[in-house]
Amino acid sequence: MPRLNENYLNVQDSYLFAEIARRVKSYEEAHPDKAGNVIRLGIGDVTRPLTKSAVDALHKAVDEQASAETFKGYGPEQGYEFVRRAVADYYGRNGVSVDADDVFISDGAKSDTGNITELFAKDNVILVPDPVYPVYVDTNTMDGKKIIYMNGTEENDFLPMPDHSVKADVIYLCSPNNPTGACYSKAQLKEWVDYALANEAVILFDAAYEAFVSGAELPRSIYAVDGAEKCAVEFGSLSKTAGFTGTRFSYTVVPKELAFLSSNGEKMSLRDMWNRRQSTKFNGTPYIIQYAAERVFSEEGMKECMENIAYYMENARVIAETLRKKNIPFTGGVNSPYIWFKCPNGMESWELFDYLLENIQVVGTPGAGFGVNGKNHFRLTSFGTHEKTKEAMERFDRLF
Ligand code: MLT
Numbered sequence: 001m002p003r004l005n006e007n008y009l010n011v012q013d014s015y016l017f018a019e020i021a022r023r024v025k026s027y028e029e030a031h032p033d034k035a036g037n038v039i040r041l042g043i044g045d046v047t048r049p050l051t052k053s054a055v056d057a058l059h060k061a062v063d064e065q066a067s068a069e070t071f072k073g074y075g076p077e078q079g080y081e082f083v084r085r086a087v088a089d090y091y092g093r094n095g096v097s098v099d100a101d102d103v104f105i106s107d108g109a110k111s112d113t114g115n116i117t118e119l120f121a122k123d124n125v126i127l128v129p130d131p132v133y134p135v136y137v138d139t140n141t142m143d144g145k146k147i148i149y150m151n152g153t154e155e156n157d158f159l160p161m162p163d164h165s166v167k168a169d170v171i172y173l174c175s176p177n178n179p180t181g182a183c184y185s186k187a188q189l190k191e192w193v194d195y196a197l198a199n200e201a202v203i204l205f206d207a208a209y210e211a212f213v214s215g216a217e218l219p220r221s222i223y224a225v226d227g228a229e230k231c232a233v234e235f236g237s238l239s240k241t242a243g244f245t246g247t248r249f250s251y252t253v254v255p256k257e258l259a260f261l262s263s264n265g266e267k268m269s270l271r272d273m274w275n276r277r278q279s280t281k282f283n284g285t286p287y288i289i290q291y292a293a294e295r296v297f298s299e300e301g302m303k304e305c306m307e308n309i310a311y312y313m314e315n316a317r318v319i320a321e322t323l324r325k326k327n328i329p330f331t332g333g334v335n336s337p338y339i340w341f342k343c344p345n346g347m348e349s350w351e352l353f354d355y356l357l358e359n360i361q362v363v364g365t366p367g368a369g370f371g372v373n374g375k376n377h378f379r380l381t382s383f384g385t386h387e388k389t390k391e392a393m394e395r396f397d398r399l400f
């Protein structure tokens with residue numbers, strides 16, 4: 001009989017968004033007359049189709065795969081150089097220097113932020129914010145690692161800062177934040193980098209929502225801070241930036257400067273370890289997707305993405321305006337596609353989830369799914385259509 005990984009007993013039965021989908025499905029089955037009326041502003045899934053640049057490139061790459069002269073099989077394990085360069089150029093245009101050699105192409109920030117836990121020994125102290133994207137917690141729990149939490153609350157604008165009495169080895173940060181939409185300033189990120197360097201810790205920085213930052217004031221990458229290349233890994237994705245939630249493309253930057261001493265005094269390079277892990281367990285993102293991604297990172301490609309982002313940010317404005325009208329405190333909605341608000345009338349978040357579903361057929365994400373500090377908060381996404389977002393907020397306005 002196999003002995004199973006009993007750490008799985010310590011994670012919830014189902015992943016947050018799978019649980020929400022299950023509850024919505026069972027509501028729809030119980031109320032078939034209302035099923036067509038449900039508006040989904042829960043999971044952060046996009047509704048705009050792929051941009052023209054991406055679609056044209058996908059067609060071209062499929063044609064290449066149809067011809068013996070241009071057909072491609074397995075690609076380079078780290079990703080094609082043309083797309084790693086395009087990622088590095090994209091960073092460069094945003095004022096940050098990243099070496100294409102340190103860029104690893106993958107199929108999603110969810111996979112990479114989850115898989116990277118394997119590089120760290122079991123006895124590391126893992127520091128995560130609460131509220132938090134559940135993948136960081138679930139994957140470390142599955143691995144049997146010790147997690148400590150730092151509180152994100154209204155008092156600190158949901159932006160926890162280093163506590164020097166806490167000695168962490170691995171720190172997860174996400175900015176613009178999922179779920180709260182809060183963004184760290186450059187000075188705040190510098191404090192985190194200084195903490196990590198002083199404690200020989202590593203920061204795992206999730207930048208999946210960087211494209212939603214407008215203006216040059218707020219950093220879109222932790223590498224905007226000097227010294228971050230010595231202590232931080234960064235995860236980026238085209239899921240929300242270019243509508244690739246179903247197409248799948250992400251990139252992870254593991255700078256060659258990142259190295260830590262092993263117990264026998266040998267220096268181990270995190271970049272080499274990630275390369276070893278990926279080349280052993282992953283055969284790469286499909287060629288056609290990498291080809292399309294390269295076009296997305298071009299100036300023209302990004303311009304088209306920014307039009308879609310502006311579309312979503314208009315939804316964020318509509319959501320924020322309704323909350324303001326109701327005097328409901330919230331964060332996000334600017335520089336972020338997520339709006340994180342205090343549940344009205346003292347409700348708890350799962351209670352509000354049921355209340356909204358039953359009364360106005362609007363689906364959101366209960367804050368409790370992101371940690372104890374989310375117990376009385378709720379997340380709405382701006383990734384819906386204009387029509388449905390407006391309709392959802394009109395229903396919300398009438399309900400409260
Ligand atoms: C979210 O809605 O927070 C995520 O983007 C969905 C996921 O990746 O799990």
